[in-house]
Amino acid sequence: MSLRDWPIRQKLTAMLVLSSGLVLLLTSAALVGYQYWSFRQTMRSTLSVRGSILATNSTASLAFANDADARELLSALRADPHIVAAALYDRNGRLFATYPGDLPGGALPAAPGPDGYRFQRGNLIGFQPVAEAGGQRLGTLYLASDLAAVDATLRLSGVIAVAVLTVALLAAYLLSRVLQGAISQPVLMLAETARAVSDRRDYSVRAAKLGEDELGVLTDAFNHMLSRIEAQDRALRESKEGLEQRVAERTHELEERNEALRHNAAQLLAANTELDAFAYSVSHDLRAPLRSIDGFSQVLLEDYAAQLDEAGRDSLRRVRAATQRMGTLIDDLLKLARVTRVEMRTEFVDLSVMAREIAAELQRATPDRQVEFAIAQGLEARGDARLLRVALENLLGNSWKYTAKRTKPKIEFGSIEENGGRAFLVRDNGAGFDMRYADKLFGVFQRLHSVSEFEGTGVGLATVRRIITRHGGRIWAEGAVDQGATFYFTL
């Protein structure tokens, strides 16, 4: 584990112990060093004082070359166990007396060195001149002291320093254990709070604030951040719940609508089947009695004309006219029903071509009429060709019919822009209609003209509307009495 990964408590403790330890170590080293140095200075001055005294006492011995006296003098050094060797040299540098007496040869310098005291080869040595009071030099005193005293002092200082260091480090450690809490405690609490948030996603926990220092500010900021996250989290959860609920509601709604649609479709299918059977039956059975009425009226008119007066014959003619009309009505109603029932086959249809064909047919059926057709080119649409033909036949047929009393009849087929899409139109300058009754135009059996004025059953436009509706389109009309009519439709 690298230092970086240490727990903050240990880091703080280690920092405090290390810094106090280093300070103490430096202080102790300085003290010990100073002591060592001053002890050596003291030792040298002590030895030089002793050398001076001994040299002064030796002048007589050297002056009179009394070596026994000199040895007597030197042996006094026995009192100091640290003096390992001593010697007196005469004026010519020859060894005159030594201490201790049994000193092996070669343990002493053969000739005196330069005057003065110095440390040399683990010993403190000194050469002290021996001179008379008048200044006449008589010889040299040599002294050598071991450094055991220095070593002992140094060892003691070292032991004391180590002991002090140990105690001080222990104290520093204990103190840091107590003091580091001031920093580590808020940090640890922050860390603990952060862990609780990340582990449990519980944004409601808060770190306890222990002071007004920077860590306190940090704790406040952290808690503030948590509050905001908590609020946002709650808002998010609420909106999510709301969304889920709305989705569930919509799904439910859709299911209900689907169910209703299924129900409607089933009903529609049943109704269509019923209508189919009804239309088939009407097609066969409703017309047969009409044929009988018409046929036997004719029989009466042919075989019994003599027995009938004019009023009787007129009545029979009216009966026949009514049956004709009834027959037409049934046929038109069946057409309307077929438009509803027939299966759609969608394809591209050229309405312009279709309109021209219908116009030609109308003209063929009534060759003596002069009608101006204006049919736009290239009007195409997608739809069922047969149904669209029925629609166009009805619309153009209507225009043909209602322009019968015009001197310059004109019928137009074209298209206009309508709400971004295209609307087709059939326009004529015929009898027109009153806009107040525009909504009645497309109802079954709804007519705005009498049969005597214009033939018709009132089924044609209802059929057209049903065809347009089946194509998903819309149909509407504009017109005015005697100002013509315009029918618009989209597909």
Add this chain to the structure above:
Amino acid sequence: MDDKVILLVEDNADDEALTLRALKKNNIKNDVVVAHDGVEALDYLLGAAGSAGRQPHSMPQLVLLDLKLPRVDGLEVLRRLRADPRTHLLPVVVLTSSKEERDLVNSYSLGANSYVRKPVDFGEFTEAIRQLGLYWLILNEAPPAKGT
């Protein structure tokens, strides 16, 4: 051997009377046999299934067949006639009230030679009968006679 017979298959007495009148008015003198439903028609043409051994009548020159009939309807009659080798080629004109698309499609699919819708107007009806008689009894060459 009567090969000039017209078989009229018609359940409605009024239509029967009017058809006969129209034929008469158009001077069509052929004998007309009337079958009042599909079973009678099949009995006449193929012999009764229940009365074995009875020979069917000789083939009529033309059958005028209504579609909506009691017991066995016109389309079923047509189907059985076309399935039988004796009546396989017999001229059958469907003469009915309806012009429902499926009636037309079914009739032609089963082998009807012609399909005529009865108009409500008796004048038009008479004209239709006249043209039918002219075409099928005079103009048209009948297939070679089969049967006994």
